Amino acid sequence: MKTLFIAIMTTSMLLTSTHALANNVTFIIDDIKSDQGKVYVQLFQGEKNYQANNAYLSSIAIAKKGQITITFNNLEDNDYGIRYFHDENDNSAMETNLFGMPIEGYGYSNSAKANYGPVEYQAIKFQVADAAVTNRSTINY
Amino acid sequence: MQRRQLLKNIAGASTCIGASSLLMSVPFAVNAKIVNKNQIDPLANIKTSFADALKDNPSLLGLKNTANNFAHQQLTIEGKLPKDLTGVFYRNGPAKYEQGNQRYSHQFEGDGMINSFTFANGNIVHQGKFVETTKFVQEQQQNKFLYSGPLSDIKNSRKVTQADTVNTANINVIPVDDEIWALWESGSATALDATTLATKRRVNLGANSQYGDKLKGLAFSAHPKIEANGDIWNFGLSLSGHVALYQLSSKGLMKNVGIINARYRGKMLHDFLITHKHILLILPSLTSQADRSHSNLKLFASIEYDSKQPMRVLVIDKQTLTLKKQYELDAGFAFHFGNAWEENDGTIHFDASINDNFKVMDELSEIMSGTAKNLDQNSPHTALFTLKPNGGTTKVVVDGDSEFPRVYDHLVGQRNKTLYTLSHTQSQFWRDTVCCLNMDSGKKDTFIYGDEFIAEEHIIISNTAKEGDGYLLGTALHIPSKRTCLNIFSANNLKGGPICRAWLPYHLPLGLHGNFKAS
Ligand SMILES: [Fe+2]
Numbered sequence: 001m002k003t004l005f006i007a008i009m010t011t012s013m014l015l016t017s018t019h020a021l022a023n024n025v026t027f028i029i030d031d032i033k034s035d036q037g038k039v040y041v042q043l044f045q046g047e048k049n050y051q052a053n054n055a056y057l058s059s060i061a062i063a064k065k066g067q068i069t070i071t072f073n074n075l076e077d078n079d080y081g082i083r084y085f086h087d088e089n090d091n092s093a094m095e096t097n098l099f100g101m102p103i104e105g106y107g108y109s110n111s112a113k114a115n116y117g118p119v120e121y122q123a124i125k126f127q128v129a130d131a132a133v134t135n136r137s138t139i140n141y
Numbered sequence: 142m143q144r145r146q147l148l149k150n151i152a153g154a155s156t157c158i159g160a161s162s163l164l165m166s167v168p169f170a171v172n173a174k175i176v177n178k179n180q181i182d183p184l185a186n187i188k189t190s191f192a193d194a195l196k197d198n199p200s201l202l203g204l205k206n207t208a209n210n211f212a213h214q215q216l217t218i219e220g221k222l223p224k225d226l227t228g229v230f231y232r233n234g235p236a237k238y239e240q241g242n243q244r245y246s247h248q249f250e251g252d253g254m255i256n257s258f259t260f261a262n263g264n265i266v267h268q269g270k271f272v273e274t275t276k277f278v279q280e281q282q283q284n285k286f287l288y289s290g291p292l293s294d295i296k297n298s299r300k301v302t303q304a305d306t307v308n309t310a311n312i313n314v315i316p317v318d319d320e321i322w323a324l325w326e327s328g329s330a331t332a333l334d335a336t337t338l339a340t341k342r343r344v345n346l347g348a349n350s351q352y353g354d355k356l357k358g359l360a361f362s363a364h365p366k367i368e369a370n371g372d373i374w375n376f377g378l379s380l381s382g383h384v385a386l387y388q389l390s391s392k393g394l395m396k397n398v399g400i401i402n403a404r405y406r407g408k409m410l411h412d413f414l415i416t417h418k419h420i421l422l423i424l425p426s427l428t429s430q431a432d433r434s435h436s437n438l439k440l441f442a443s444i445e446y447d448s449k450q451p452m453r454v455l456v457i458d459k460q461t462l463t464l465k466k467q468y469e470l471d472a473g474f475a476f477h478f479g480n481a482w483e484e485n486d487g488t489i490h491f492d493a494s495i496n497d498n499f500k501v502m503d504e505l506s507e508i509m510s511g512t513a514k515n516l517d518q519n520s521p522h523t524a525l526f527t528l529k530p531n532g533g534t535t536k537v538v539v540d541g542d543s544e545f546p547r548v549y550d551h552l553v554g555q556r557n558k559t560l561y562t563l564s565h566t567q568s569q570f571w572r573d574t575v576c577c578l579n580m581d582s583g584k585k586d587t588f589i590y591g592d593e594f595i596a597e598e599h600i601i602i603s604n605t606a607k608e609g610d611g612y613l614l615g616t617a618l619h620i621p622s623k624r625t626c627l628n629i630f631s632a633n634n635l636k637g638g639p640i641c642r643a644w645l646p647y648h649l650p651l652g653l654h655g656n657f658k659a660s
Pocket of ligand 1: 411
């Protein structure tokens, strides 16, 4: 019985890991300006969740001058968007000026950029379906 | 065509015309170049149109594109240069209108250039240098426009992630401590070396203060009011309709910041006033269409004059930076105000160079293609307003047109008896007259340069705190000889003409505002 249980578990793990390999997202952020603080990265599934600020997965990376890579594994097939900021002063929040505009580095998947207004989900979204995905972004300071 | 519509058509032209031209250019490849030149790119048309207009109308000279900085050049002095006039006269204004085959569709889009006139050892030496904003540096490197402006649409424009991305630092310049600050109105000030005019940095308003980076990127408008004690007062408009209010020390250190929700939808607010107790935000009768991010309208084209919308005056306490009172005035639009002051009972007086329309914005667009017909018809006039503590208001209109109002530095926020302005007399196009209005008697002391000259803003320089003392100083472009001259008047005798005139051997681009740093 115990053996059977292990066998089933192993099989399911195998299945899971096979699936996870396929649905991994490798997200590369370029041009990080310093080793100070952390980089907060949020992955959103679908436009509604993006607008509702409801992250599917979040990750915090130690900041590193130049490039950092974050991976999100084992995702469901769907479209996703990523938003991040460089919390340089390490206070766990994105600093904004008094008009609410960011004053710490930030960015989006597809390297989407704001243009005289907020960044729409359509500009940041990418598909995940049975294949590994690599997405790049240059940070804005 | 309605004038408002004109701006919209310019702003929307590339999308409307672009699509049909694209279809045409496939079968008629030979015509592609012509199609491209005449239809696809409105900014190339503007450049061609201006060059053609300039051939017939030499007075457009001052709006020609400026390609390079101006090296040091000693001026040729006529008359007697006053010995007590020493220091530097700084001026700012748009100068870079063209890159490649494109020309901007609005004068306000040009990159700023600082012109300085140094008065020392009985001589005057000029130099001119572009403000090296990030936008200017990038575009110069590539010899093309990279960013769409508030009216001009640049194909494949780089993204404008914040206002400072397209900061042109092109409106005014003030001395601050041992630097000068080149001012725009939608983003940060730019600090320059006061001697070399070399660009140093984008000013972080909260630096070395309790505000830290919290003020980074906030708008710092182009008409700060500097009180006699040296404090620098200013505001910055957010597109959300909020207004930030600033009090800085004479060294440029932030002392106090407040935010008022002005609920102002006009998106453009150029000037303001202070009294000894209050800040006055005077909101013109402008409104705007739906949020810009959801339409293709460019900022300038999205702003509308609404003759049913009163001008509003927000009276803000200088100590607490909170709103104390509001007044409604007749509908109007003003770029500039001269001064405000307040009586013991709270009655507030101020003047405005005011108009009952916003056509000037279209004219400053038409002028870029050399197609504006006249500029005097819609020139503003001085109106004197009184705001009573009981909520009542009065308005007195002064005869004749007027713009670029200035008062003595020591009277900013205090009662002024004189107001210096520019106006039109002989020229239907350019301002050719300087005027000193005596607010008590209503009398005017004027000097008419005449239609061979284009007079620019004139400022008052005085070593004493007495109206009538000192000099009035300003540049004028002499059209026939294509030269710019500096003119010095006795402040109490404009009609006597300049007591000294100093010539450059060439002309400078027409500018906007400037200030003097005495030494
Ligand atoms: Fe101005």
